[in-house]
Amino acid sequence: MVCAGQGLGFDSGRQHCNMMDSDLPPGSCNSTGHLSTIGYHTLPGRMHHSASTPAGVDGAGGGSRTPPATPKKGGKMLAVRIHMLDESISMFQIQSKALGRVLFDQVCRQLHLLEADYFGLEYQDASGTKIWYWLDSEKPMCRQVGLSMLEPNLRFCVKFYTSDPARLEEEFTRYLFCLQVKKDLATGCIQCNENTAALMASYIVQAECGDFVPEDYPDHTYLSGYKFFPGQDSESERRIMENHKKHLGQSPAEADLNLLETARRCELYGIKMHPAKDHEGVPLNLAVAHLGIIVFQNYTKINTFSWAKIRKISFKRKKFLIKLHPEGYVSGYYRDVVEFFFDGRNECKNFWKKCVENHGFFRCSSVQRQPRAKTRVISRGSSFRYSGKTQKQIVEYVRDNYVKRQTFQR
The missing domain is CATH 2.30.29.30 (Pleckstrin-homology domain (PH domain)/Phosphotyrosine-binding domain (PTB))
Structure with missing residues (x-):
């Protein structure tokens, strides 16, 4: 296949991509092959990494990390705020002229993420049009997020939605995909009928709360503190509860996979209009x-x-x-x-x-x-x-x- 630029094309009959007249940057986002334990807060949506953090990042603090002092040498530094999928915020400092992949690699190292290329960093256009762009890995930071911003805000999120969740090798990668699906469902990006939405919500509850226990959950009100999808009401919460009862014995990993299998069948799975x-x-x-x-x-x-x-x-x-x-x-x-x-x-x-x-x-x-x-x-x-x-x-x-x-x- 030949993928092309403005005025250029690609030949979809070939399986090996040869970008005609293209200048492909060397290397993709390189994630480390060495993995270690990552721990999390038990509070839903709060992730705390107990593993070591990359150089240039201060790991102190809970969901928000403070960047170290700006070095005297090495050029102007940007303090970049990354909104993670679990709603936590991580701070990174990076040279303004560094390529985008340097920041992305730091984020992936902090997460010890092996299947990194499914994900990306997204930032919003500051000119007023409010367009969301993917951070270009081969373009300097200062030519993207802008030097005029005091603390540029970026989002770490799923970039390529796989049609086959079974191809995701690591449980941790599937967990991150589930956090993305949870966001998409809550914001209405994944539109589906109420039964499908209630089923997906029940898998989220199973993964976060475990098995349904009648003594702990006498009625649907245990779900009232969660907002799974727009238009959620007491009737939909009862429907979620009935589905939750059927998942007895499912581990969090099994519930995650079932959530992804259900989500991928939705017509708007991974769709950004x-x-x-x-x-x-x-x-x-x-x-x-x-x-x-x-x-x-x-x-x-x-x-x-x-x-x-x-x-x-x-x-x-x-x-x-x-x-x-x-x-x-x-x-x-x-x-x-x-x-x-x-x-x-x-x-x-x-x-x-x-x-x-x-x-x-x-x-x-x-x-x-x-x-x-x-x-x-x-x-x-x-x-x-x-x-x-x-x-x-x-x-x-x-x-x-x-x-x-x-x-x-x-």
Whole structure:
């Protein structure tokens, strides 16, 4: 496959990704193969890592860590605030000119995270458009989060939602995925019927509270302190309780896997909507997932362009283009190039970059890694390419570097 930039394309018939004219940065986010015990507070949603913290990070304190004093040498430093999936906050100090992967590697080392490439750091555009961007691992921090911010805020979250949770090798990785699903369910990102929502909530309760005990839980009010999904009421809590009763004997790890298996069957699992319009000006939402690019009208899926049907993706200012293989469209209904229009160039390019990364991660067996081209006065297009491990490479990497992690406490 050839993943392409602005005006460039990818050939979906090949399994080895060769980024044409691309400058792939050397190396992905390298997680350490040495694992040690990680402990957690017993309070829901609060994670405390008892393992050693990386250099440059002060591990003192509970959910929030304070950065050490700024070194006199080494250039200007950024104090970066990372919101973790368990609602805790970690502080890191990093040189403003350091590449994004330096910060991401520090976060992964603190978590002792082996399957790191499923995750990413997300930050919000400070210009007022409120776009969420993934931290580019091969771009300096100062060119992304901005030096004008006193303490840039980033979120550590799932970047690539696997369609097969069984491919996640470590229980800890599945636990982090469950925290992400829990957030997505609570914020309404995963929309499903009430029965499915109640079932997922019951797996969350089973993992956090253990078996249902009638003496401890005489009625549904033991769930009132939790907010699992929008519109939750006493009736839905009774439904959650009835499901919770059926999970007797399930370990937290089993409940986590059951939660992920249920979530992945939801149509909006891992879906992040990007507002756009078609060539007739009809409002739509675009999303990218493991199977390809999906088109929604409101929250109803109306079309899917699978990676196998796509020959090339590109953008030109506000216009996002999908070029299809001849067999990928019906003559008279679709043209060979499908166009969508975003409100601005930044929104368009941001979605294009997410498509490039998802294609590289899920569709390719490997990616070429070359130094990214330096910015020129006259550019032929974006040099952005996916620079991490592919899903296939992660599976092989973990099996080669796996060290059994001691049981962690939730």
